[in-house]
Amino acid sequence: MATLLITHPCFVDHDTGPGHPERPDRMRAIDKILAHDVFKELTREEAPLREDVEERILLAHSAAHLEKMRAIATGPINGTCHIDGDTVVSPGSWEAALRAVGAGLHAVDAVMSGRAANAFCQVRPPGHHADADHAMGFCLFSNAAIAGLYARAEHGAERIAVVDFDVHHGNGTQDIYWSDKDLYYGSTHEMPLFPGTGATSETGVGNIFNAPLRAGDTGERFRDALESRILPALHDFGPDLVVISAGFDAHRADPLANLALVEADFSWATEKFADMANRHCHGRIVSLLEGGYDLNALARSVAVHVKTLMDVGA
């Protein structure tokens, strides 16, 4: 079985305005590196615009939030419209947001049915800061949280784990998964840093596992945080599906944060998550792109992450 890569040309049409770090060139940089021969065995499919996408968004978000996003993103926009200081939409954003969610749903269908070994969703806007009721931090809908809840609703996966190595804490995913013991959320992230959440004391109903890191920490501390906290808890949880919030802004070259990870740390983490997925759920992994704002570091990091998924899924 192959690894599935899901993306769509419309993701470059989500225009965040001049100087915004979460920009269309992120997709172009990843497209370019994934065109290399090394990736010719990938199964490539377009992120769909699904009829059920709004129903699935409501698995994680309030109807009021869905309607607010629709009203803003499909309303008259002259260029770009700021939802908050960081979160921007343009006329192309609504389709991009729906296809970003749709990519996760499509990946879940493929992986849960055994059609693909695992999947990577190359999408924007990202998702892990959007909580049940709010867009925030470049995110409109919580793509990863929705994918997990959909696997439970439609594919009989009882226990869903989202692991998140983006340098920012995924406050939105944590919020959505907070009070359900059959949903696991585990995150490494820099603290203090946006959005300000992610302390070890935030534990939900014993299902939330935060492992904050400090500015300047290298891959050694990152690996230790995974091995001492995130992975043992994931093993005890026993997931039926592992969803990865794959942000690459903990890379040492990233301009938005101050951790010092390198590509090898992302491939190591991917291997560890695959090991857990192999032990508990036939290797089922759905990975979704979150952050990563240095174009070269982003592209190289995505490349090692996807290559590792290919190697473990072969």
Ligand SMILES: [Zn+2]
């Ligand atoms: Zn981030």
